[in-house]
Amino acid sequence: MSVDNLHDSKIRIDEHSGTPTTGHEWDGIEELNTPLPRWWVWTFYATVIWSLAYCVVYPAWPLLHGATEGVLGWHSRAAVVQDIADLQATRAPILAKIKDAPLDSIEQNPELLAAARTVGRVAFLNNCAACHGAGAQGAKGYPNLNTDAWIWGGKLADIKTTIEHGVRWDADKQTRVSSMPAFGRDGILTPAQVSDVADYVRTMADLPDAIAPETKGEKLFNENCAACHGVNGEGNREVGAPNLFDAVWLYGSDKAVVVNRVNQGGGGVMPAWKGRLDDTTIKALTVYVHSLGGGQ
C-alpha cells in the first residue's frame, strides 16, 4: 500500500475477487477499487485541451461589448451569408429559366410553376403579407388576392404592373393612380344625398337589407359616380374604379361603411416594388399571386 490517506488502514485485498478496496465502508459494505484505464484519463485531458484550442480558434468568451473573435475569424453572420449564397447558387439555374421564360408560359410548365410559386411565396411572405395577409386573404382596405375581383386587372401583365409600380405611389411615375373625390368631406354632396347614394349602391348590389332610395339615388349616382364606376356600377379597371354590385367588398358592405367611403373618397396605397425586388422575383411573385386562384 503506497497511498497514504485517512482510509489507508481500511484498504485491503478482497478475498473473493482479489481486487483491492478503496477503503470506503458503509455499514460493512465496502467498495472495490476497479480504476479506469489510464488512456481514459488521457482522453479526458485531450478534451480539455480541445476546449481550450476551441476557445482560441472560435468566438468564445463574452466581453463587455461582443465577444472574443477567435483566430479563424469565423462568424455566425458570415456563415448565414454563405448559406444564403449557396442557396442562391443552387436556385440560379431555375431562376435563370424563369427570367428567360415569357410570363404567360410559366404556368404551363410544371417545373417552372412549382419553382415560381416557391420563390414567389417566400417573396410574398417577406414583402406583401404585412398588408395582404399570409395567405393573401386581404383585410379591410387591402384586397383579397385569392378572389376574382380585381381593381386594376387580374391578368398576369396587370398584376405585374401593379407590383412593379404600386398604387397611388407618388415616387413612381407609372404608378396606378385614381382618386375618388371626397363627396361628403368636400361638400359636393350633402349628408342626405350621400345617404341616398349609399342606399342606391347597396340596392344595385342586391344586399338583403338594402333600402331603395326611390329615384333620387339613381340620379345622384348617374351624375356623380357613373363616370368612373359605370352606369350599372360595373366599375372600370382603366381608372381603378371597383365594381359596386359584386359580392366582394374591399371595405365592407354595411351602410355606414359605404357612406364613409363616399364621404372620404380616395383609396389605398401600395408601394412600387420595381427596384426593391429584382425582376425575376417580381415575375415569380406575379405567378404566385395569379396562381392563388383569382388570376384571369
Next chain:
Amino acid sequence: MSSSETASHGNADGALYAPARKIYPKKVDGEFRRIKWGIQLFTLAIYYLLPFVRWHRGAGEPSQAVLVDLEHRRFYFFFIEIWPQEVYYATGLLIVAALTLFLMNAVAGRIWCGYMCPQTVWTDLFQMTERWIEGDARERMRKDAGRWTLQRIREKLAKHALWLLIAWWTGGAWVLYFADAPTLVHKLATFAPGCGQAYMWIGIFTFTTYVLAGVMREQTCLYMCPWPRIQAALTDEYALNVTYRYDRGEPRESLKHATLLRAQGKPAGDCVDCGQCVAVCPTGVDIRHGASLGCIQCGLCIDACDGVMEKIGRPSRLIAYDTEMNIERRQRGQPSIYKPIRARTIIYAALIVVIGGFMLFTLAMRADMRLNVLHDRNPLTVTLKDGSVRNAYTIRISNMKAATRRFTLEIAGAAGAQIDLVGETADTQGHLIVEVGVDQTREARVLVTMRGAHAADTPLALTFTAREIGGGASISAKDVFLWR
C-alpha cells in the same frame, strides 16, 4: 491470486488509474479459428464489395444495389426502395437486429462479440497483419523488450503503413454506400472537385479504424461497449458459454504427476496449467476463472486447449460451449441438459418472426403511390364576384415507381362544383391530368368552386382520388369543403 491477474487489475498499490496492459495473443489453429476466418472473410467481403453490386431499376433510377442517397432522400436495398416517410422500416430492422442479438445470446452467449462484431473482425484483421510482419506473440514480446534496431523500425513502419492502408480502404468503402460507387471511385482517384465531404469522411473512418482496431482493441470491449453489461442481464443458466469444465480440469496437476495419480487410481484433473488458453486470448482473460465481462467468447481458448489435450492424449473439449449448471449437475452425478428450445428462445424467435413478418407484409402490400391533400389554411374560403364560394387545396401525388405515370384527378362529394388545376387544362373529356415523373412527388394547386350564391352551412366531405391512366391503380384522400 496469480501474478498475471494482479497485473490485469494493475492497481495493487491503490492507484486511481490502471495502466493499459499490452496483450500479445498467440496464433492458434483449430475448429473455431477456422469458423472465425470464414466469417471474417465473408463479412469483410460484404463490406468492401457490396457497393459495387449493381441492380437495374430502370431509367432515371440509380443502379446500385445498396445505396443511401442522402441528396435525394432515398434508400435503396436491392428491390426495396425506402422514402423518408417510410423510415420506420429502419426502426423495425433495428428491432429485429436487437432481438436476433438476444436470441443468439440465449442460445450460445456472445456469438456476436466473438465472431461478427466489426470490432472483433477488424481487430482480427489487424492482428493478422501484425503477426505477418512482426511474428507471433513470443517473438513480438522479445522484440518489444529488446533494443530499437533498423530492422525493428522498418517492421514497425511497415506494420503501421499496412494498418493505415486497411483503415483507409475501410473508410473509402464506407463513402461508397452514399454515392454511385464506380463514379465516386473515379472522382476520388482523379481528385475531381466536389469530393471534399467524401475525403473528410474517409479521413474520419481511417482514423477510427486505425485507432479502434490497431490501438484500442480489447479496451473497446472492456470499457466502451455497452453490450457486455446488457448481455450479463439477459443471459440465463441454459445459455451456452465458453466454459472451463472444472469438473474435469481440477485439480490441476503437471502431466507427469497426473499420470502417476491416475495409475494409482486417484483423481487427477485434465488441466495441466499450461496457460495456452490465456496465451491465445485476444482480450487477456483467463477462462478458468469463469464467465467474465472481458470474455468475448470467440472460442480460441477451446482450440488452444484441444491442441494440448490431443498432445497429452486426453479427451478434447476441456474448455467448451457448456453451462455452469451442467458442470454442477455432472459433479452431482446427474446427466447434462441442453435446452436450446425453451421459453426464452421461443419468445425471441416468435417476436422476430412476428415483427419481421409484419414488416415484410407491409413492404409487399405498400402502395406505389401516395396522395396528400392540404386545405388552404388562410383563407379557408374565398368569395368570388358572383357570390360563388371557392376552397383551395394543395395536393401532392407521389409516384414511387421507376416510370413516369399520369393520373386523373377526381373529386367526389361536391356535386356541381367546378374543379380547376392551376397550370393545367382539362382534356377533351374534361379529365384533369397530373403527370408525375420517375420516383417523384408532384405538388399541384386545386380550386373547388361552388357556383352561385349559397347559404349552406354544413361542410361538404370531399374525396380526392388520383387514378392511374392505363394502370388501374388509384388512391384516395379525404378533406372538406367549407362555406365560410
